[in-house]
Amino acid sequence: MxxxxxxxxxxxxxxxxxxxxxxxxxxxxxxxxxxxxxxxxxxxxxxxxxxxxxxxxxxxxxxxxxxxxxxxxxxxxxxxxxxxxxxxxxxxxxxxxxxxxxxxRPYEKSPVVINQKQVDTSIATLLDYRPVTLRNEKERAIFRIQNGITNAVRRFLQGKGFTEIHTPKIGSAGAEGGANIFRLDYFGKEAYLAQSPQFYKQMMVGVYERVFEIAPVFRAEKHDTSRHLNEYTSVDFEMGYVTRVEELMEMEAAMLKFVFASLKEECQEELALLQVEIPEWKEIPAIPFAKAKEIVAKIRKRAVEEPEDLEPEEEKLLSEWILKETGSELVFVTEYPEKKRPFYAMDSETNPNVTKSFDLLYKGLEVTTGGLRIHNYEEQVAKMKRRGMHPEVFESYLMAHKCGLPPHGGLGLGLERFTSRLLGFENVRRASLFPRDIHRLVP
Amino acid sequence: MxxxxxxxxxxxxxxxxxxxxxxxxxxxxxxxxxxxxxxxxxxxxxxxxxxxxxxxxxxxxxxxxxxxxxxxxxxxxxxxxxxxxxxxxxxxxxxxxxxxxxxxRPYEKSPVVINQKQVDTSIATLLDYRPVTLRNEKERAIFRIQNGITNAVRRFLQGKGFTEIHTPKIGSAGAEGGANIFRLDYFGKEAYLAQSPQFYKQMMVGVYERVFEIAPVFRAEKHDTSRHLNEYTSVDFEMGYVTRVEELMEMEAAMLKFVFASLKEECQEELALLQVEIPEWKEIPAIPFAKAKEIVAKIRKRAVEEPEDLEPEEEKLLSEWILKETGSELVFVTEYPEKKRPFYAMDSETNPNVTKSFDLLYKGLEVTTGGLRIHNYEEQVAKMKRRGMHPEVFESYLMAHKCGLPPHGGLGLGLERFTSRLLGFENVRRASLFPRDIHRLVP
Structure with missing residues (x-):
C-alpha cells in the first residue's frame, strides 16, 4: 500500500x-x-x-x-x-x-554570562537560571561526571549479580510514618512519597538475592542547609546471604573503588576541567560509633555529649582526624546506637544497645547509611512491638519475613552528596540538576 | 590506633x-x-x-x-x-x-502456592501477595527481562552519545496543569508530581544535545483498565539537531532492534521459560493518522467517526491489519491532529492541522508517543497564546527557547506497557513489580 x-x-x-x-x-x-x-x-x-x-x-x-x-x-x-x-x-x-x-537563533541574550571559565554569580542565581547556566562548560561537566558515577555503579553491581528494580514512589500512608514525609491525596486515600525503597528492596532479596535501584526519594525535612535536598537520587542496594555487616562495607568499598577507577578512564576531560583529583586508596578505615564520639570529644577537649548522636560538626572533626591519621577521605562509622536506627536494623548480639549498621562519611559528610536487617519474622514483630508500632500496618512488608527471608542487609548512597564531595562543593545543590529544597520548586 | x-x-x-x-x-x-x-x-x-x-x-x-x-x-x-x-x-x-x-526458616507457609509452573490465581491475588508470588520462577523472569530491556536501552543510547539525566519529580503546580496530576503540599506551596520529564529534557537538549532518563512518572488518571497504571517507568529521550520527525522514528526503530537482539543474547533462559519469541523484523511500517482512521473505518464498514481520536479499539484493529499486510507487530502512526497534541508539538508546514509527531503501537497498544518540538521562542509563545495559556507561568521552561535551542524532538516509551506487549500479557499490571492503580496502593 x-x-x-x-x-x-x-x-x-x-x-x-x-x-x-x-x-x-x-x-x-x-x-x-x-x-x-x-x-x-x-x-x-x-x-x-x-x-x-x-x-x-x-x-x-x-x-x-x-x-x-x-x-x-x-x-x-x-x-x-x-x-x-x-x-x-x-x-x-x-x-x-x-x-x-x-x-x-536565540530571541534574547542570556541574562547571565555563561561562556566564561565559570558562571560568576551567587548560587541562587546559578540555580534560578539553570536552563542556561548548565550550558557553561564546567557546569555541564558536573553532571557528565555524575552520569559516569551511575554508569560505573550499574556496571559494578551487575557484575556482582545484582538485578536492577523499579519500586513505587507512591505508597500507603501507614507504612513509613514520621514527620518527614510528603503526603498526597490518592483518589481519596491518604498516600505518601517514598523516603527510600527500603521495604521493597528487602522484599526483593527474597526474589533475586541481590537487587539495586537508582531512583528519586523524597524527604519533607525542613532543614535549610547546604547538605539537604528534599528530593534526591538514592543509590540503593540490598543483598541476601550476608551475616556479617563487614560484607556490606566490603561491597561498598569495592563499588567505590570501581567507580573511581571508571571515572578516571571515562571522565578524564571533565575531571581535568573541574580540576578534580580522584583519591587513591587501598582500604577504608572503620571505627565504632562510641569510639568516634570519644575521639571527637578529645579533639574538642570536652566530655562526650549526646552519646547517641553524631552531629554534622562532629562528622567533620572525625573526618579531619581520620584524614590526618590514615590519609583517607572516607571513613566508616559502625555500631550505631539502637535507639537512633530504624526498627528493621539488626541489633548486636553482644551489645543490644548497638546495631550492626554503619554510615560512610566522605570528607566530613554522611553519604551512606547501611546495615544488616532483621530477617526473622518473630524477631521483627517483637522489635516493632517494643517500639510501640503496630505490625498489622506492615502486613505486606512482613509477608516477606513470614514466608522466609535470607539473612540480608544493604545500604543507600545519596548520589548528589557523593558527587558534591568528590567535586569539592560546599553546597549539595550544585550536584543536583534542578534541586528541590524548602524554598525551591522551580525551575 | x-x-x-x-x-x-x-x-x-x-x-x-x-x-x-x-x-x-x-x-x-x-x-x-x-x-x-x-x-x-x-x-x-x-x-x-x-x-x-x-x-x-x-x-x-x-x-x-x-x-x-x-x-x-x-x-x-x-x-x-x-x-x-x-x-x-x-x-x-x-x-x-x-x-x-x-x-x-519461614514462620508460616506462603498463603499462595508459588512453586508450581505458574502461580495459579486471579491477578488480584497475584498482586496482593507480590512479596511472595514474585518468587515464582516465571514471575521473577518477567522482571529480569524488564531489566534486560533497560540495560539494552542504556547501552544503545550511550553508544549514540546520549547523556543520562535525573530530573525532579516534584514541580511547581503552575507548569503542567490538567486534571490528571497528583497534587501535594510542599511546605505550604502547591506542588505536583511530574507526568513526564518533558520540560526538563527539552531544556537539557540545549546542554548535552542528546539526553535520556528512565524514571517514574505519575498520572492521576481515573481509568481502571488493563492498560493504565497511575505510576509507571518512562523511558524518555530527547535529541537536538533533528529537523525531520523520521529521524526520531529511525532512532527508536534502531533502539528496539538493539533491545530485541540484546534480550535474545542475555535473557535466553527467561524468554524460554516464558515461551516468548522475539520478533524478527527489518523495518517498522509508518502510516499517517488520517489514513489509519480510514483503514479502520473500512474494516468496520462504517464512515470515519471522531476524526481526531484513535480509540484503543481502533488501535487494535489497525495493528491487526498491519500485521496481516506487512507481518509487523509494530506500527508507527504519524501526523497526529494538532488539537490532540500538547502545546510544544511542532505543526506541519504543509498542513497546520497536523503535527510532526507519532505514536508507536505494539500489538495493538500505544507504547510510545513522540515528535518534533517547537524550538523557536516566538513560535512557542504564539502557540501558547492561541491555546489561551499564559507564557509567564512557563518562564523557566521558555528560558531555554529564549536563549537559543536547536531544532529537536524526542519520545517517551512506557516500560511496563512495552514489557507486557513483548511477553503477551493482557494486563499491564503483570509487568509492574508493585503496580499502582486507582484501587491499589499496597503492597
Whole structure:
C-alpha cells in the first residue's frame, strides 16, 4: 500500500569530535551551538559547543562565505570547515570556517554570562537560571561526571549479580510514618512519597538475592542547609546471604573503588576541567560509633555529649582526624546506637544497645547509611512491638519475613552528596540538576 | 590506633551456578532458598532457588548427613553437595546433597502456592501477595527481562552519545496543569508530581544535545483498565539537531532492534521459560493518522467517526491489519491532529492541522508517543497564546527557547506497557513489580 512507509532504524552519530584529528586537512560538517565569539579586525575566534566538547574555530573574511555579523552566540549552526592541526588546542585541531547554516537563533541574550571559565554569580542565581547556566562548560561537566558515577555503579553491581528494580514512589500512608514525609491525596486515600525503597528492596532479596535501584526519594525535612535536598537520587542496594555487616562495607568499598577507577578512564576531560583529583586508596578505615564520639570529644577537649548522636560538626572533626591519621577521605562509622536506627536494623548480639549498621562519611559528610536487617519474622514483630508500632500496618512488608527471608542487609548512597564531595562543593545543590529544597520548586 | 579496622573491598560472587557443569564430580557449597520438595520413600527431589536459577537436587538417606524432615520449603540454606552430570536437567547437572546449614526458616507457609509452573490465581491475588508470588520462577523472569530491556536501552543510547539525566519529580503546580496530576503540599506551596520529564529534557537538549532518563512518572488518571497504571517507568529521550520527525522514528526503530537482539543474547533462559519469541523484523511500517482512521473505518464498514481520536479499539484493529499486510507487530502512526497534541508539538508546514509527531503501537497498544518540538521562542509563545495559556507561568521552561535551542524532538516509551506487549500479557499490571492503580496502593 502506498501510504505505508517503512522506518528501518539506521542511525548514525555526529562524527565524533575527538576524531577530528584524523581528519586534519579535510573539509568537514559539524553542528553545535556557538558558545563564544571573540571578534578581531577581519577575523574572529569562535568556540563551538558540541554534545561533548568545546571546539576552537577561526573565522576569517578570506576563507568564510558568510559575514562576521552573522555569527551569534547561542545560535545553533552547521559549520562547514577545514580541520587544521593545532597543538595548543585541547582537541588537537582548529576549525577554519568556510560555510555556515543557521538552524536557530536565540530571541534574547542570556541574562547571565555563561561562556566564561565559570558562571560568576551567587548560587541562587546559578540555580534560578539553570536552563542556561548548565550550558557553561564546567557546569555541564558536573553532571557528565555524575552520569559516569551511575554508569560505573550499574556496571559494578551487575557484575556482582545484582538485578536492577523499579519500586513505587507512591505508597500507603501507614507504612513509613514520621514527620518527614510528603503526603498526597490518592483518589481519596491518604498516600505518601517514598523516603527510600527500603521495604521493597528487602522484599526483593527474597526474589533475586541481590537487587539495586537508582531512583528519586523524597524527604519533607525542613532543614535549610547546604547538605539537604528534599528530593534526591538514592543509590540503593540490598543483598541476601550476608551475616556479617563487614560484607556490606566490603561491597561498598569495592563499588567505590570501581567507580573511581571508571571515572578516571571515562571522565578524564571533565575531571581535568573541574580540576578534580580522584583519591587513591587501598582500604577504608572503620571505627565504632562510641569510639568516634570519644575521639571527637578529645579533639574538642570536652566530655562526650549526646552519646547517641553524631552531629554534622562532629562528622567533620572525625573526618579531619581520620584524614590526618590514615590519609583517607572516607571513613566508616559502625555500631550505631539502637535507639537512633530504624526498627528493621539488626541489633548486636553482644551489645543490644548497638546495631550492626554503619554510615560512610566522605570528607566530613554522611553519604551512606547501611546495615544488616532483621530477617526473622518473630524477631521483627517483637522489635516493632517494643517500639510501640503496630505490625498489622506492615502486613505486606512482613509477608516477606513470614514466608522466609535470607539473612540480608544493604545500604543507600545519596548520589548528589557523593558527587558534591568528590567535586569539592560546599553546597549539595550544585550536584543536583534542578534541586528541590524548602524554598525551591522551580525551575 | 587499635580501634580502626580497615575495609579493603574484596568481594566475590557466589560460584556462578551455570558453571556448575565445570565442577562435575566435585563437592561444592551453594546457597539458596528451598523452592520445592518432592518427598519419596527414603529420598527426595529438591529444587534450590538461587539468585538466577532453579537447581535440581537429590536428597538420599545414604548420602545426606541430615534427615529428610529438616528440609523445608522457603527456608534459606547452604547446601554441601556433589555435582553430578545430568543431561535431563536444565543446568546440565544435578546436586547430590551431603550437608545442609539452615540460615533461616519461614514462620508460616506462603498463603499462595508459588512453586508450581505458574502461580495459579486471579491477578488480584497475584498482586496482593507480590512479596511472595514474585518468587515464582516465571514471575521473577518477567522482571529480569524488564531489566534486560533497560540495560539494552542504556547501552544503545550511550553508544549514540546520549547523556543520562535525573530530573525532579516534584514541580511547581503552575507548569503542567490538567486534571490528571497528583497534587501535594510542599511546605505550604502547591506542588505536583511530574507526568513526564518533558520540560526538563527539552531544556537539557540545549546542554548535552542528546539526553535520556528512565524514571517514574505519575498520572492521576481515573481509568481502571488493563492498560493504565497511575505510576509507571518512562523511558524518555530527547535529541537536538533533528529537523525531520523520521529521524526520531529511525532512532527508536534502531533502539528496539538493539533491545530485541540484546534480550535474545542475555535473557535466553527467561524468554524460554516464558515461551516468548522475539520478533524478527527489518523495518517498522509508518502510516499517517488520517489514513489509519480510514483503514479502520473500512474494516468496520462504517464512515470515519471522531476524526481526531484513535480509540484503543481502533488501535487494535489497525495493528491487526498491519500485521496481516506487512507481518509487523509494530506500527508507527504519524501526523497526529494538532488539537490532540500538547502545546510544544511542532505543526506541519504543509498542513497546520497536523503535527510532526507519532505514536508507536505494539500489538495493538500505544507504547510510545513522540515528535518534533517547537524550538523557536516566538513560535512557542504564539502557540501558547492561541491555546489561551499564559507564557509567564512557563518562564523557566521558555528560558531555554529564549536563549537559543536547536531544532529537536524526542519520545517517551512506557516500560511496563512495552514489557507486557513483548511477553503477551493482557494486563499491564503483570509487568509492574508493585503496580499502582486507582484501587491499589499496597503492597
Amino acid at each position: 502506498e501510504e505505508i512507509r517503512y522506518i528501518e532504524g539506521n542511525v548514525k552519530n555526529q562524527q565524533e569530535e575527538l576524531s577530528l584529528l584524523e581528519h586534519a586537512g579535510e573539509i568537514v560538517e559539524i553542528h553545535g551551538s556557538i558558545y563564544k565569539i571573540r571578534k578581531m579586525r577581519g577575523f574572529a575566534f569562535v568556540l563551538l559547543r558540541t554534545a561533548k566538547h568545546v571546539i576552537q574555530c577561526v573565522y576569517s573574511e578570506e576563507k568564510a562565505s558568510f559575514s562576521l555579523e552573522e555569527l551569534e552566540e547561542e545560535s545553533c549552526v552547521i559549520f562547514q570547515a577545514e580541520v587544521v592541526k593545532e597543538e595548543r588546542s585541547r582537541t588537537g585541531v582548529e576549525l577554519h570556517l568556510i560555510g555556515m547554516e543557521v538552524l536557530s | 587499635e580501634e580502626i579496622r580497615y575495609i579493603e573491598g574484596n568481594v566475590k560472587n557466589q560460584q556462578e551456578e551455570l558453571s556448575l557443569l565445570e565442577h562435575a564430580g566435585e563437592i561444592v557449597e551453594i546457597h539458596g532458598s528451598i523452592y520445592k520438595i518432592r518427598k519419596m520413600r527414603g529420598f527426595a527431589f529438591v529444587l534450590l532457588r538461587t539468585a538466577k536459577h532453579v537447581i535440581q537436587c537429590v536428597y538420599s538417606e545414604e548420602k545426606a548427613s541430615f534427615s529428610l524432615e529438616e528440609l523445608e520449603e522457603e527456608s534459606c540454606v547452604i547446601f554441601q553437595a556433589e555435582v553430578v552430570k545430568e543431561e535431563r536437567s536444565r543446568t546440565g547437572v544435578e546436586l547430590h546433597l551431603i550437608g545442609m546449614e539452615v540460615l533461616s
